[in-house]
Amino acid sequence: MSKRTISGRTVVITGAASGIGRALAQRLSAHSCPVAIADVDERGLKETEVSLHGPALAKVLDVRDADAQHAFAAEVREWAPQPIGAVFNNAGVAVASSVLDAVPEDDNWLWDINFHGVVNGTRAFLPILVEQDEGAIVNTSSVFGLAGMPNQSAYCSAKFAVRGFTDSLRQELRGTGVTAINVHPGGIDTNIVRNARFRKDPEGRGRTHEQMVQEFAAITLTKPDKAAAIIHRGVEQGKARILVGPDAYVFDILTRLTPTHYYDVMSRFEAWLRRRGPAPSRAGADAGARR
Helix, strand or coil, rough: CCCCCCCCCEEECCCCCCCHHHHHHHHHHHCCCCCEEEEECHHHHHHHHCCCCCCCCEECCCCHHHHHHHHHHHHHHHHHHCCCCCCCEECCCCCCCEEEEEEEEHHHHHHHHHHHHHHHHHHHHHHHHHHCCCCCEEHHCCCCHHHCCCCCCHHHHHHHHHHHHHHHHHHHHCHHHHEEEEEEEEEEECCCCCCCCEEECCCCCCCCHHHHHHHHHHCCCCHHHHHHHHHHHHHCCCCEEEECHHHHHHCCCCCHHHHCCCCHHHCCCCHHHHHHHCCCCCCCCCCCCCC
């Protein structure tokens, strides 16, 4: 691992209107980073901006729009008072559906944001980092980029794609001062499940969207500020893969030890978490949301 310092450098964060994106912006701003933040949620983005204490550039941005991402990169290049230390491609959404009942428009919406949004952000900012010969592309995958889970085919496929794309990029950057990092959050208390596209209970139990939100809330183990601290430290420690939360380590170990039977163990672990009762704050299931 090659250690790097991003504190004091300019950072770029998408999905910054709430959740991990907002927590990263607040933490890095407190560590003297000029922060360029983007999100499609203008109101949430403004709330994040006013919570920061240092230089900030806020941009209402749909990460699906490659041209808009390139324009944002050009704007950040002109604005940045310090070299760019890291670009966090963090925006993401969720869909709950079985493969049998999947709605193609919903899956395409998710893939366009969760995977193509990451690719667009990487392609927009990578030339700047390569020109600097320093910095990190930090892409949010998921524990669902480590393991395939039922009723999450669109989400898992996008997060596996982020993982493969980022790992491939990291090998291409060998010998340069730039690196690519995968982040694999477990259950994080964000809005991603509340904002998910949901048409019916994929398990056939007749649950409402709100009931599913509450069930996800019961199994979240990590708050956004804790997740942001883990990610910040992981980047500066030079990690190529950052696991966020104790459940992320469970996923990682099980997929290594029992690559075809991990879900049997995970389903029992999830049932145990749900018996603890719902978390006392808003619900979420993973890193970052399209806020």
